[in-house]
Amino acid sequence: MEIRWLEAFVAVAEELHFGRAAARLRLAQSPLSQTIRKLEKELGTTLFDRSTRSVALTPAGHAFLPHAHRVFEELELGRQATRATAGVVYGTVSIGFSGALNHLTLPPLTRAVRQRYPEVQLSLTGRVMTGDGVEQLEQGGLDIAFVGLPIDPSPVRTRLIGREPLGAALPIDHPLARESAIDLADLADEGFITTPAAAGSALQELATQACVKAGFRPRVVQEITDPYMILTLVSAGVGVALMSSGVAGIMPSSATFVPLRGEPTYMDHALAWLDDNPSPVLKAVLALAEEVLPTPER
Incomplete structure (x- = not known):
């Protein structure tokens, strides 16, 4: 069996068209x-x-495809390993993030990677909620995911990189918009915009817990996966x-952020990865992340 045979198989399997696969090759x-x-x-x-x-693809073709992909993944890891012996960090790291919730944590990491390891390619996927991120890590679709804690029991490892209290995003013409702080119970009759519960959103779970603790269950009027679009809809x-x-600091012009009074509910931001991921470049990026995104004191 030759590598070029596997290249041909993967091309046809992905294109499902011999003409397009031939042009690709x-x-x-x-x-x-x-x-x-x-x-x-x-x-x-x-x-x-x-x-x-x-x-x-036949059933046999479906069964063979992940093994063919793995051959090329191993070849790439071997290529990275040979570069690593010369002190060069080289390869691709795939990172999943939710969007606006990571605007203070994603940029420092990506900027540091580009400066420290210019030969590393970053593959970034947005709108990744915590549950989706953990699942993609387990399946090999991501190397690193920005997640909210806690996560369900999993082989995925996490490290805390930030803690932020929850507050209220309100339209600027809301009666409470000009207050310096409000009680969450003051919003009991409001319609809430949230991330989808089905996506395994840590933010959605925390928000629901905070509302229940304040004595009510939130009435959800809209679910949307993009956190910045939540702010836009509030606006x-x-x-x-x-x-x-x-x-x-990134509220739309027609919305405002108001802190909550009382005992805070914290959103714990973390990096997640699989320990048995053999990628040398992943280990280098995680080590760099400890420099630029240190674990805060609780």
């Missing part, structure tokens, strides 16, 4: 088809169902929201 379609047939003969099974109109007068205090 800069081959004629006939040699590509011959290569796939050689691989199928080597494996003793059919990898694709072919017709004049479509190409689809538009759709409802109010509970957000961590870090967003106070």
